[in-house]
Amino acid sequence: RKEQLLAGSPMWESVPVLESYPEPKVDTQLLSHPGVPPLYPVLELWEEERYPEGIKWKFLEHKGPVFAPPYEPLPESVKFYYDGKVMKLSPKAEEVATFFAKMLDHEYTTKEIFRKNFFKDWRKEMTNEEKNIITNLSKCDFTQMSQYFKAQSEARKQMSKEEKLKIKEENEKLLKEYGFCVMDNHRERIANFKIEPPGLFRGRGNHPKMGMLKRRIMPEDIIINCSKDAKVPSPPTGHKWKEVRHDNKVTWLVSWTENIQGSIKYIMLNPSSRIKGEKDWQKYETARRLKKCVDKIRNQYREDWKSKEMKVRQRAVALYFIDKLALRAGNEKEEGETADTVGCCSLRVEHINLHPELDGQEYVVEFDFLGKDSIRYYNKVPVEKRVFKNLQLFMENKQPEDDLFDRLNTGILNKHLQDLMEGLTAKVFRTYNASITLQQQLKELTAPDENIPAKILSYNRANRAVAILCNHQRAPPKTFEKSMMNLQSKIDAKKEQLADARRDLKSAKADAKVLKDAKTKKVVESKKKAVQRLEEQLMKLEVQATDREENKQIALGTSKLNYLDPRITVAWCKKWGVPIEKIYNKTQREKFAWAIDMADEDYEF
Numbered sequence: 001r002k003e004q005l006l007a008g009s010p011m012w013e014s015v016p017v018l019e020s021y022p023e024p025k026v027d028t029q030l031l032s033h034p035g036v037p038p039l040y041p042v043l044e045l046w047e048e049e050r051y052p053e054g055i056k057w058k059f060l061e062h063k064g065p066v067f068a069p070p071y072e073p074l075p076e077s078v079k080f081y082y083d084g085k086v087m088k089l090s091p092k093a094e095e096v097a098t099f100f101a102k103m104l105d106h107e108y109t110t111k112e113i114f115r116k117n118f119f120k121d122w123r124k125e126m127t128n129e130e131k132n133i134i135t136n137l138s139k140c141d142f143t144q145m146s147q148y149f150k151a152q153s154e155a156r157k158q159m160s161k162e163e164k165l166k167i168k169e170e171n172e173k174l175l176k177e178y179g180f181c182v183m184d185n186h187r188e189r190i191a192n193f194k195i196e197p198p199g200l201f202r203g204r205g206n207h208p209k210m211g212m213l214k215r216r217i218m219p220e221d222i223i224i225n226c227s228k229d230a231k232v233p234s235p236p237t238g239h240k241w242k243e244v245r246h247d248n249k250v251t252w253l254v255s256w257t258e259n260i261q262g263s264i265k266y267i268m269l270n271p272s273s274r275i276k277g278e279k280d281w282q283k284y285e286t287a288r289r290l291k292k293c294v295d296k297i298r299n300q301y302r303e304d305w306k307s308k309e310m311k312v313r314q315r316a317v318a319l320y321f322i323d324k325l326a327l328r329a330g331n332e333k334e335e336g337e338t339a340d341t342v343g344c345c346s347l348r349v350e351h352i353n354l355h356p357e358l359d360g361q362e363y364v365v366e367f368d369f370l371g372k373d374s375i376r377y378y379n380k381v382p383v384e385k386r387v388f389k390n391l392q393l394f395m396e397n398k399q400p401e402d403d404l405f406d407r408l409n410t411g412i413l414n415k416h417l418q419d420l421m422e423g424l425t426a427k428v429f430r431t432y433n434a435s436i437t438l439q440q441q442l443k444e445l446t447a448p449d450e451n452i453p454a455k456i457l458s459y460n461r462a463n464r465a466v467a468i469l470c471n472h473q474r475a476p477p478k479t480f481e482k483s484m485m486n487l488q489s490k491i492d493a494k495k496e497q498l499a500d501a502r503r504d505l506k507s508a509k510a511d512a513k514v515l516k517d518a519k520t521k522k523v524v525e526s527k528k529k530a531v532q533r534l535e536e537q538l539m540k541l542e543v544q545a546t547d548r549e550e551n552k553q554i555a556l557g558t559s560k561l562n563y564l565d566p567r568i569t570v571a572w573c574k575k576w577g578v579p580i581e582k583i584y585n586k587t588q589r590e591k592f593a594w595a596i597d598m599a600d601e602d603y604e605f
Contacts, residue, residue, distance in 0.1 A: 064233030068197035101145030117211030205374025
């Protein structure tokens with residue numbers, strides 16, 4: 001292959017397609033380059049010649065983004081009422097009103113901060129006349145709007161097969177035209193080629209900006225990135241791009257700045273792409289390197305707890321928390337974010353309470369603060385005596401609002417981490433501890449004689465241990481109670497079926513004792529199999545109920561996608577005969593194609 005490259009022979013002519021690679025069924029023709037090869041396995045592409053440090057590609061061409069469709073005014077029959085009277089809204093004001101109407105049944109619209117932010121931004125879209133009339137959100141009646149959108153939603157559910165097929169074909173057409181790019185003679189899938197439509201910002205946790213208006217993104221907001229020799233995508237008629245760049249040191253294709261946080265958004269390659277896959281692999285390899293020196297690092301920070309320098313002591317205690325509790329360093333706050341969120345380095349005295357003894361345990365630290373995305377972190381953790389004494393020292397003569405680690409910031413910590421190991425960050429610790437926890441939990445929880453559903457429950461319990469470590473919480477789904485009731489009804493019905501089957505088996509056995517012929521023996525065997533089948537079905541349902549209940553407030557997806565080396569999961573599946581699709585959905589299997597091809601059942605993180 002290297003000889004062919006050196007000879008200038010097109011690489012794709014010689015690359016075999018791995019049979020196990022989940023290649024999507026898509027059109028092989030793309031953009032202005034007929035003959036560009038189809039998608040190829042990640043591992044094959046990794047073997048290609050490397051560019052100089054920092055260079056990501058030499059050729060990049062794409063069609064740009066797909067913008068949200070323009071606003072369609074409501075039918076005349078759908079009325080908005082203010083203070084009990086019908087009021088016709090201007091198009092801009094009506095569009096923003098529909099965003100609130102669509103969320104009318106959601107708890108967000110009952111929250112004071114959401115309502116306050118929405119009303120403030122809505123008034124900016126009103127005409128002067130509307131502003132003079134609409135002065136109180138409580139006097140606004142969005143009921144008819146809400147009912148209209150519910151009816152639309154219901155109508156979509158009731159669409160005929162033909163109507164659904166037409167929409168599917170339209171989406172596939174968009175995907176073929178905009179969902180792929182050409183990068184260095186390879187056809188790569190794009191992740192999010194559609195620009196998000198305008199709406200109301202929700203945020204996570206108790207975000208102070210919830211309810212604010214996410215404005216419509218226009219071509220004039222868009223920066224296009226492609227190579228100089230590529231065909232630049234055309235903006236919509238009557239518009240122009242903000243800028244066209246040719247930056248081959250980045251992997252994004254399109255970028256813009258959103259108005260809520262002032263953060264930059266990107267259109268990137270799909271997670272299954274070569275660049276994304278290789279970056280993922282490198283991330284987990286860095287975490288594996290930490291495994292080789294983590295004991296030395298831990299011994300060092302334990303020694304530093306006794307240092308004469310306060311700065312060194314604080315750094316060592318912070319590193320202990322990052323290691324033991326998977327806390328973030330504290331520099332993830334997005335530009336413009338006003339929420340009082342903190343990480344390890346930015347903890348204040350008011351965020352911890354010290355208990356010499358609590359619930360029968362000594363030296364307990366009680367944490368209570370808002371972490372990333374305003375998710376509350378609350379934990380009571382027994383710590384080593386010297387950590388406890390140091391915390392008492394750090395808190396002496398300080399007010400609640402003072403910094404706990406007043407001699408430390410993320411810059412100092414990150415510099416120290418780099419000195420300990422090249423590429424080491426707080427996130428690498430998080431990835432290492434998450435992955436090692438999954439591997440250990442899988443070894444402890446998986447019983448060789450369990451059936452597949454029980455093994456999947458064991459996997460989810462191992463994943464749950466990681467999610468708890470990383471504080472990946474979620475609110476229980478609104479439909480949780482209803483879905484659990486439905487599941488319980490299925491369990492009860494299955495139990496009745498099983499009871500009937502067992503009675504039939506008992507009766508058949510009694511007949512067999514009397515008749516003693518081949519026919520009755522066959523009947524008994526058939527009834528036995530029916531009982532076994534129903535027992536397995538019942539167990540599967542009961543395992544499903546246990547799994548759902550235990551996962552009610554834990555988000556398993558974040559750690560599975562971002563912190564767990566997928567090779568651990570692939571190896572576990574191969575070792576115990578669990579189909580990989582029972583753990584990873586189609587999108588996840590594409591993202592982790594490299595791990596599925598790479599890992600065997602003996603893989604160790």
